[in-house]
Amino acid sequence: MHKHLLFFLAFSCSFAMPSIAQKSCVMRFLNEQKWNELFPNRYGVSTYKDPKRAAAPAIDFYSFQAFCKAAKQFPNFLNEGKEADRKRELAAFLANAAQETSGGWDEAPGGYFKWGFYFLEEQDWSKTHNNYADTSKKNWLPANGVSYHGRGPKQLSWNYNYGQFSEAYFGDKDSLLRHPELLATDPVVSFASAIWFWMTAQPPKPSCHDIMIQKWIPTTRDSAANRYPGFGTTVNVINGGVECGLANPKKKTQNRYAYYLYFCKYFKVDPGKNADCNGQKPFNF
Structure with missing residues (x-):
């Protein structure tokens, strides 16, 4: 019990005394104004009257401040590789998160891409x-x-x-x-759960972080399955059994790729190679 308490206290201190690297990891590419521009319909901010939500959220759950506080606890997040790698990593992280939480549709006000972080919990x-x-x-x-x-x-x-x-x-x-x-209920814990998943390898799956900064080296089995560094392999890690290796990608998968290209354009970086997983075998096969 005492050991766990010390772990938690040490972990919490990262809020009070972030290092220089921690302080700049997200702010290097984003600020609150840009966040609000990218996600104007996020949970707790959108004024859209949605019958799927019984009541309006009380707080701006997916706030830029919550994202930054969570990111500080993962000093390697957006802080390894070349500048282009870091931009692609941010684009890939936001693309996957925005699609997972999207409330958008083709004719949505402002366009589909403006509806990321709309849902807090899985529907149905x-x-x-x-x-x-x-x-x-x-x-x-x-x-x-x-x-x-x-x-x-x-x-x-x-x-x-x-x-x-x-x-x-x-x-x-x-x-x-x-x-x-x-x-x-806790925005920082919620964002931290996403970054933890992003940063953590679960063999045989590499971490999405290592994929995007090209730190991951595919095995012979990965190469045979056409899995190489790039955004497509992060999709494979997250939902490969459902979305990868399909001759006709699902609509949500197409939207996921489109989100990535959208964010790459926003951050002025080339999307790089292997941006889809259409030709990949899922990791669990």
């Missing part, structure tokens, strides 16, 4: 996946009476992901296994 989650509880994962057994459906920028789901993130963030697995709703 109760109809599928038995609360996303996998009892075969003995190290992170689900608690009774809670659901591990998608929440936050990454829409983190499944008990084993909540448990692993809880261990990394709080120093114990039970904080989020017992209270997964924290990802929908």
Whole structure:
């Protein structure tokens, strides 16, 4: 217990005394004005009357400040590789998060791309996946009476992901296994869950961070499956079993690619090679 408390206190101190590198990681490319321009319809800000939401959110949940506070706790995020690599990493992170949380449609006011970070939780989650509880994962057994459906920028789901993130963030697995709703009530924890997933390799999958900064070296098996550094492989890590290796990509996958190109253009960087996963085999095959 004492060890976990020390871990949490040390972790929390990053808010009070960020290093120079930590302070500049996001601010190098973004500020609050740009954030508001990119995400004018985010959860807690949009004035759109949506029947899917029972009440208007009380706070600007996906605020720029919350993103920055979470990013400070991951000093290598947007802070490795060449300048172009860092811009592509930011574009890739935002593209995946914006698509995961998008409330946009083709004729949406302002255009589809202006509706990223619209949803906080997975829509209609109760109809599928038995609360996303996998009892075969003995190290992170689900608690009774809670659901591990998608929440936050990454829409983190499944008990084993909540448990692993809880261990990394709080120093114990039970904080989020017992209270997964924290990802929908604490903006900084919510953003941190997305960045943690982005930065963490789960073999045989590399981390999305290492993919985008070209630190990841594909194995012979990866090469045979046509998996190489580029945005497409981050999609494979996140949702490859559903979205990759398809002759006719799904609409949401096409939107994910389009988001990436949109953000690359915004940050004035070439999208690089392997920007889709159409020809890739998923990691779990």
